[in-house]
Amino acid sequence: MTGSLVVVGTGPGNPEQMTPEAAAAIAAAEDFFGYFPYLDRLSLRHDQRRHASDNREELARAREALAMAAAGGKVCVVSGGDPGVFAMAAAVCEALEAGPEEWRDIDLTIIPGVTAMLAVAAKAGAPLGHDFCAISLSTNLKPWHVIEERIVAAAKAGFVMAFYNPISKARPNQLGAAFDLLRHHLPPSVPVIFGRAAGRPDEAIRTVSLADAAPEMADMATCIIVGTSETRVIERGGKQPLVYSPRSYRGGSA
């Protein structure tokens, strides 16, 4: 008997930012697979089983979850943010395609969530208010030269950029290299937002100019938004500045 697999986006980490649809899917599942801090955020019942794993084990985790669903389980794969943005949905699809034919019969549902860049943008103002792109800076899954080419293409074409997976202990160097590259293609005044743990108690949102942006301002839990030459900063006395990218193209060079 084939069971079900639901891949759930739990949002940025604040339970108030998880959709009722995601909460209902979690309540209905019996076995939970995910990176352990994401599972820790859930209030699971005693009859719900945890199968926590480390990050960088996405494909193995996806296979285990699919196998259990194929055997009749009611399985939930838990992602932070949105499962479709640098998270578990693609890993599940990849494992499913490479796996046994019967995995295609599994009742598979993917439930969207608020991804980090949206939560960070909301705290800062509206930096994603114009055309934008999302780039993972991790070299675990693609070579650095491809990341460089995409950053340059995005800067030249006038896209705001959101960087996911900007830095980690194993990859301390990409973020600084990305800022150096950007300084060749964008004015030094371009705003850069470092959004850490948006919506959680340890939230920290900081905006600096590209000239001052440094990799030490980020950690694994940071999503970074780089504006364009058209992105504006509104100072507001005692309040945090508002950063936004105007909806209209004003004809400046990127």
Added chain:
Amino acid sequence: MTGSLVVVGTGPGNPEQMTPEAAAAIAAAEDFFGYFPYLDRLSLRHDQRRHASDNREELARAREALAMAAAGGKVCVVSGGDPGVFAMAAAVCEALEAGPEEWRDIDLTIIPGVTAMLAVAAKAGAPLGHDFCAISLSTNLKPWHVIEERIVAAAKAGFVMAFYNPISKARPNQLGAAFDLLRHHLPPSVPVIFGRAAGRPDEAIRTVSLADAAPEMADMATCIIVGTSETRVIERGGKQPLVYSPRSYRGGSA
């Protein structure tokens, strides 16, 4: 006395996809500004006042909302999806910057939501599983040549693309032109997803190849996701195919 302004993302339209944070902000506000179909989706109380307006009136709506908040109101500006993605947050920031100094004292909060591309991607599989960009095809706020340049840059650099505002009665031609342009830069087999009203009762998700993609497949309420040459389609017998973009770069040309 300065009041408050909250800009709320109500998600794709299904109440189950609106966050508790957004629902609480709506419950706490007294005056509601927004495009009328978005206001129609809310279950407002009798003591909550509606100020509905047409689309394409974003800046005027933002000014009215800010003026009421500056006069002490508890004001809510309602967006579909996420307010920061081609929606009201940038219009509010723009109006605030151009407005009277005292508007900067307004207690302004922006509440993120699930934006259309995430809801459509979840229904299709994981097409946004690799680096991606979001482009508004509307020429109301930027010239067509800029849109063309961005589409070509994104295709050449290997970004998956999500098109917002793809077509309307007043702008019937951009989407067909975008597909024609893409056919010069991407293989004809690249999957194109037309996601209409994802999560709502009238939802329609359809995947075709770029060769077959046609503007008649979309309307104003459609978000379109264009894959890359690496995006995969998994056939599943009676079920809808799964479309996903692998997390790893496999070295193909874009």
